[in-house]
Amino acid sequence: MNEHQRLSSKITPAIQARIAQAIERHRKLGESIAIWRDGKVVILEAAQIPKMSVEQQETTAPD
Template sequence: MTNEEIKTLHQKIAEGGKIAVAQAIARHRKLGEEIAVWQDGKVVILEADRIPFKNDC
């Protein structure tokens, strides 16, 4: 596998991960489930209505 192929594969994997996270967050919000996030060195629980909207898929 060439360096260019590895770079392309890495980009596809990273994009897939971002999409999966966005979908999971959107699902939690839709179902009214809280999520745990890392904020200022601590774990913070966000209620569904406090989950920020970002690029949902």
């Protein structure tokens, strides 16, 4: 594994966790989000946003 792969393997899970936290925050606050689906931008209302699991929200980065 080269240096780029080692760094990427550490950063990617942290980024994914932060994205999950942001999505869950939008859902809890009743805010919509925009996603890309079938080549189009789609707005999901808070009720349409799936609940993110605890494992997806764990991160070592501070709030």
